[in-house]
Amino acid sequence: xxxxxxxxxxVVLMAQTFKRPDKxxxxxxxxxxxxxxxxxxxxxxxxxxxxxxxxxxxMQMAYNISSPLVPLYLIGYTTKQMMILEISPxxxxxxxxxxxxxxxxxxIGTMRVTEQIDALKVMGINPANYLILPKITASMIYNPILxxxxxxxxxxxxxxxxxxxxxxxxxxxxxxxxxxxxxxxIAYALIKTVVFAFIIASVSGYFGYTVxxxxxxxxxxxxxxxxxxxxLIIIFDLILTQMLLT
Amino acid sequence: xxxxKNIFKSFDGQQVLTDVSTVFEEGKTNLIIxxxxxxxxxxxxxxxxxxxxxxxxxxxxxxxFSELKEKKKKSTRKEMGVLFQGGxxxxxxxxxxxxxxxxxxxxxxxFEEKQERVNDVLKRVNLINANKKFPAELSGGMTxxxxxxxxxxxxPKYLFCDEPNSGLxxxxxxxxxxxxxxxxxxxxxTTVINTHDMNxxxxxxxxIIFVNKGKLWWKGNKKEILETDNPELNEFVFATELTRRIKx
Numbered sequence: 001x002x003x004x005x006x007x008x009x010x011v012v013l014m015a016q017t018f019k020r021p022d023k024x025x026x027x028x029x030x031x032x033x034x035x036x037x038x039x040x041x042x043x044x045x046x047x048x049x050x051x052x053x054x055x056x057x058x059m060q061m062a063y064n065i066s067s068p069l070v071p072l073y074l075i076g077y078t079t080k081q082m083m084i085l086e087i088s089p090x091x092x093x094x095x096x097x098x099x100x101x102x103x104x105x106x107x108i109g110t111m112r113v114t115e116q117i118d119a120l121k122v123m124g125i126n127p128a129n130y131l132i133l134p135k136i137t138a139s140m141i142y143n144p145i146l147x148x149x150x151x152x153x154x155x156x157x158x159x160x161x162x163x164x165x166x167x168x169x170x171x172x173x174x175x176x177x178x179x180x181x182x183x184x185x186i187a188y189a190l191i192k193t194v195v196f197a198f199i200i201a202s203v204s205g206y207f208g209y210t211v212x213x214x215x216x217x218x219x220x221x222x223x224x225x226x227x228x229x230x231x232l233i234i235i236f237d238l239i240l241t242q243m244l245l246t
Numbered sequence: 247x248x249x250x251k252n253i254f255k256s257f258d259g260q261q262v263l264t265d266v267s268t269v270f271e272e273g274k275t276n277l278i279i280x281x282x283x284x285x286x287x288x289x290x291x292x293x294x295x296x297x298x299x300x301x302x303x304x305x306x307x308x309x310x311f312s313e314l315k316e317k318k319k320k321s322t323r324k325e326m327g328v329l330f331q332g333g334x335x336x337x338x339x340x341x342x343x344x345x346x347x348x349x350x351x352x353x354x355x356x357f358e359e360k361q362e363r364v365n366d367v368l369k370r371v372n373l374i375n376a377n378k379k380f381p382a383e384l385s386g387g388m389t390x391x392x393x394x395x396x397x398x399x400x401x402p403k404y405l406f407c408d409e410p411n412s413g414l415x416x417x418x419x420x421x422x423x424x425x426x427x428x429x430x431x432x433x434x435x436t437t438v439i440n441t442h443d444m445n446x447x448x449x450x451x452x453x454i455i456f457v458n459k460g461k462l463w464w465k466g467n468k469k470e471i472l473e474t475d476n477p478e479l480n481e482f483v484f485a486t487e488l489t490r491r492i493k494x
Contacts, residue, residue: 022351026351111336111337115332118334119328119330119334119336122295124324
């Protein structure tokens with residue numbers, strides 16, 4: 001019953017959110033602030049994690065593919081496939097759920113408990129539209145850019161790892177990266193990313209917007225936002241994989 | 247003028263307001279007083295439309311708020327200025343951006359004109375050279391002044407203040423009271439102030455309603471309140487040694 005109530009509240013909030021902004025100029029300004037806050041500020045963490053995860057995957061592939069019958073360029077190929085199909089879109093989205101999701105929930109939650117949302121409402125502004133829509137839009141536009149960046153950095157990390165350790169020659173690794181290119185794989189990854197970006201921003205916005213109480217409740221809402229977003233990302237990963245790859 | 251007619255409001259089956267009716271007069275400071283939990287904040291939130299009433303009406307110069315269509319409701323809201331208890335300034339905006347916010351949202355003024363208006367209202371609330379400061383850098387009194395400036399930026403017809411001097415020292419509280427009172431006369435606003443501060447009551451209470459246990463218990467002005475024989479109101483008004491001395 002509680003879950004149904006939450007889903008109902010979420011749908012109602014989204015109906016309020018997806019309305020025409022009161023003023024286009026103000027919306028665009030808010031959108032650019034959120035590009036910076038939610039997107040540009042996440043480049044560092046995405047780059048760092050992608051670089052190391054790419055390197056680790058390449059080394060693990062080399063460890064697992066030790067048979068002389070298997071061509072060494074497969075290490076590059078499997079690293080590429082893992083980065084594009086799963087690591088970059090899903091794992092990076094989970095990391096962004098932690099970073100961006102908690103930020104959205106706590107920002108909006110603090111505005112709720114300090115009556116800033118009430119102030120917007122009494123001015124005649126639709127607070128859900130003003131606060132949540134730019135965040136959803138910014139995430140859905142910027143996260144795919146971050147994920148493509150993550151793919152590139154991850155593959156570079158793999159190349160650096162094999163170059164330094166010498167487990168496979170960099171040339172073989174690059175041949176593997178270039179083998180059997182399937183543009184649809186990128187499209188699949190980007191579709192997943194856009195869906196995950198919507199989940200992160202909207203679910204976190206919901207938990208922040210519906211906070212009642214004080215600072216402790218804002219903290220709880222932030223945790224709930226990250227946990228719920230992460231669970232939904234994994235569930236939708238399975239659903240989208242079934243729909244798009246099988 | 248704001249007419250409140252037979253308002254009922256409950257939360258989860260608990261009755262908070264019962265049959266409250268009153269009139270908040272134009273050009274006057276109308277005070278709602280009562281103990282914590284008496285229902286005065288709920289009454290104010292019903293008036294500004296943050297809570298929907300279960301029964302009854304709030305009428306703004308002949309316009310019943312609950313019966314207005316969304317567009318009319320929105321335009322009526324633009325005639326309201328609200329000063330929240332904590333100021334409710336937007337943390338990520340500077341003082342200037344906070345005051346300019348309603349102008350950005352609802353007017354097509356050129357930037358220079360908006361800037362001029364912002365400077366005018368900030369000057370009016372005695373805040374000069376604070377335009378670029380952020381809410382976190384302001385004192386309690388300054389926060390209230392900025393919130394008042396934002397509330398009057400659009401020349402509102404109705405000003406609502408929720409405990410405007412809570413958390414302020416007596417001197418600053420008095421200055422804020424005076425400022426609200428002066429602005430009310432200057433802009434000819436219908437000002438509704440929610441307070442439990444007896445200094446405010448005695449200083450600016452042109453009309454006063456006493457809310458107790460969710461009901462309208464008493465109505466009068468700052469002179470009458472000292473002479474009332476209403477036992478509940480007396481208990482509230484003369485709860486402190488200072489007010490008991492004033493009575494003696």
